[in-house]
Amino acid sequence: MISALIVAAGQGRRMGSARRKQYLPLSGRPILTRTLQAFDMCSRVQQIIVVVPPSEIGFCESEIVPAAGLDKKVKLIAGGNRRQDSVFNGLESIGEQAGVVLIHDGVRPLVSAALIDACIQGAEQWGACIPVLSSVETPKLINKRGIVAQTVPRDQLGLAQTPQAFQLALIRQAHAEAKRRGFEATDDASLAEAAGIDVHVISGLRENIKITTPEDLALAEILLERMRP
Numbered sequence: 001m002i003s004a005l006i007v008a009a010g011q012g013r014r015m016g017s018a019r020r021k022q023y024l025p026l027s028g029r030p031i032l033t034r035t036l037q038a039f040d041m042c043s044r045v046q047q048i049i050v051v052v053p054p055s056e057i058g059f060c061e062s063e064i065v066p067a068a069g070l071d072k073k074v075k076l077i078a079g080g081n082r083r084q085d086s087v088f089n090g091l092e093s094i095g096e097q098a099g100v101v102l103i104h105d106g107v108r109p110l111v112s113a114a115l116i117d118a119c120i121q122g123a124e125q126w127g128a129c130i131p132v133l134s135s136v137e138t139p140k141l142i143n144k145r146g147i148v149a150q151t152v153p154r155d156q157l158g159l160a161q162t163p164q165a166f167q168l169a170l171i172r173q174a175h176a177e178a179k180r181r182g183f184e185a186t187d188d189a190s191l192a193e194a195a196g197i198d199v200h201v202i203s204g205l206r207e208n209i210k211i212t213t214p215e216d217l218a219l220a221e222i223l224l225e226r227m228r229p
Helices: 031-040 054-068 083-092 113-126 168-181 188-194 214-227
Strands: 002-007 047-052 074-078 100-105 128-134 140-142 148-151 158-160 164-167 200-203
Touching: 002 031, 002 083, 031 047, 031 054, 031 100, 031 113, 047 054, 047 083, 054 074, 074 083, 083 100, 083 168, 100 113, 100 168, 113 128, 113 164, 113 200, 128 188, 164 168, 164 188, 168 188
Parallel strands: 002 047, 002 100, 047 074, 128 200
Antiparallel strands: 100 164, 128 158, 128 164, 140 148
């Protein structure tokens, strides 16, 4: 079984909007709706699980999911206080003991079917696979005084994107280990790394931006228009 786990339980404070960022319109449709459509179009994905704030499950059932016009069934799960807790809840809802899970930010609506497929193939081959963008700038390590402490070779650095794909048993192991140790991280690959799991990388997609600010939303509008056939 190949499952897509869409995480959309965040607060979105940097957007500066009264509405959560995942529900803001992108070319006339909610961002989260477009994200769901991207995974619905991928033939290898067999089920879609969406983690949202507990108080908004009803809203998503009536507004977000129907607007997407999906062929695949969507399961809505209540999120936790942290992203890590929300992902854990989503993983617990997957009944299978084996398979691949793609963990994706709900506010990355421009992910391509080709990238989703490549992540699935990577997880099947290696166990853990994430898309990474190479740095086009010169990275600097800055100390607490605002001074450059070190120039880091850019070929040694990458910017992690989602979907992050894992064999189900491995990522469950990583989350359980993090829970036991009280370890917290900003993405699931970090949990896998901390559990001693090798995380392989593939090339990310420049258009696969995470919409967190009004500037990101404006850029996404432009990118979406360019991507249209």
